[in-house]
Amino acid sequence: MIATKTPAIDKAARIFHFIAGKGSATYSEIHQNVGLPQSTTSALLASLTTHAFLRQKNGRYYLGLIFYELGNKAIQDFDFRELAEESLVFLRDRTRLACHLGVLDGSTGIYLAKKESQNAIIVRSWTGKRLSLHSSSLGKVLLAWLPEDGT
Structure with a gap:
């Protein structure tokens, strides 16, 4: 994973890629595999869920439908x-x-x-x-x- 000058974005990207690779993941799986402190993992998951980048169901996190929306927009604008x-x-x-x-x-x-x-x-x-x-x-x-x- 590429590191940039914006650590919060890097951490969120690591979470997105991990969940995308598995399809869904629990808090524990994300915390253990992404390598973030518990407090950071918890805060990021809460914020990403609030902003619809993630959705939570039955204790598992999934990528949010905003990725579908943004992906479709990107394809429309991509020649x-x-x-x-x-x-x-x-x-x-x-x-x-x-x-x-x-x-x-x-x-x-x-x-x-x-x-x-x-x-x-x-x-x-x-x-x-x-x-x-x-x-x-x-x-x-x-x-x-x-x-x-x-x-």
Whole structure:
């Protein structure tokens, strides 16, 4: 875990990561595993619960729904295509081939971004198009990175 100049944030982050890794945790589990004094653990859990970062049920602490809310907002404001742009251009220029960004969606894939080749070879694909996993290069890449059990 990274230490910053704001120890309270660092301590809260350690609690968040611990609970996220377990799904839920009791006060004792948090205190024993996060390595904070009892009084600090107690005060942080109370404050984080008050501010909806944590919720408590039957003696266990869970991440609060505010993470869902903030996560959705972050995704709305996050342009993954802008982030991938530089890499797609680099790959296209290096290989002189069309380059795609896509994701697995059930038994198919979906093109999310594309950088067309500078050559005369044109790949018939577009953003939003579904692709067969077994008959496309992007599909084969997606299949190659699946866990061995196929899930």
